Amino acid sequence: MECGLVATHLNIQAGECIKVKGKILPEAKGFAVNVGKDRSNLVLHFNPRFDSHGDVNVLVCNSMEDGMWGTEERETDFPFQQGDKTEICISFDTAELTVKLAGDKEITFPNRLGLENIEYLSVEGLLRTWGRADA
Numbered sequence: 337m338e339c340g341l342v343a344t345h346l347n348i349q350a351g352e353c354i355k356v357k358g359k360i361l362p363e364a365k366g367f368a369v370n371v372g373k374d375r376s377n378l379v380l381h382f383n384p385r386f387d388s389h390g391d392v393n394v395l396v397c398n399s400m401e402d403g404m405w406g407t408e409e410r411e412t413d414f415p416f417q418q419g420d421k422t423e424i425c426i427s428f429d430t431a432e433l434t435v436k437l438a439g440d441k442e443i444t445f446p447n448r449l450g451l452e453n454i455e456y457l458s459v460e461g462l463l464r465t466w467g468r469a470d471a
């Protein structure tokens with residue numbers, strides 16, 4: 337069930353970026369940023385985990401196609417702290433997505449769905465979330 341920020345009909349084109357800023361809940365077990373066509377077709381599920389699903393301080397990324405999860409990719413270089421403010425910037429082209437993180441870190445993830453635009457954004461586990469597309 338979605339209970340955080342949800343935005344649809346965004347029509348964000350390749351080359352634009354989506355900036356998501358928010359404060360991580362102090363007791364958060366994790367948070368998630370999802371972008372794609374709709375809630376069942378995600379080109380990126382970006383899920384930093386502080387302590388959930390058996391993962392501690394691991395960034396889990398995945399895609400979802402027609403409601404079915406793809407293969408996870410995991411990153412242990414983990415620039416997030418519970419209770420901190422955070423900002424991520426997601427840009428993409430038809431081949432891959434790039435997520436710029438704090439401290440000039442960035443991760444890439446394949447555009448497995450080949451999406452040419454992003455219509456859907458949802459964010460869970462952040463307080464005072466603010467998301468917008470930068471030109």
Ligand SMILES: CCCO[C@@H]1O[C@H](CO)[C@@H](O[C@@H]2O[C@H](CO)[C@H](O)[C@H](OCc3cn(Cc4ccccc4)nn3)[C@H]2O)[C@H](O)[C@H]1NC(C)=O
Binds near residue numbers: 381396397
């Ligand atoms: C080894 C066999 C079992 O594998 C486990 O299977 C679990 C169920 O599929 C995997 O967990 C799922 O991983 C997905 C990504 O691959 C998603 O992260 C699934 O969560 C979806 C989700 C929950 N939420 C709620 C939420 C609320 C507040 C903060 C963050 C999320 N939003 N989206 C999450 O339940 C979990 O990552 C996976 N673990 C491994 C090591 O593969």
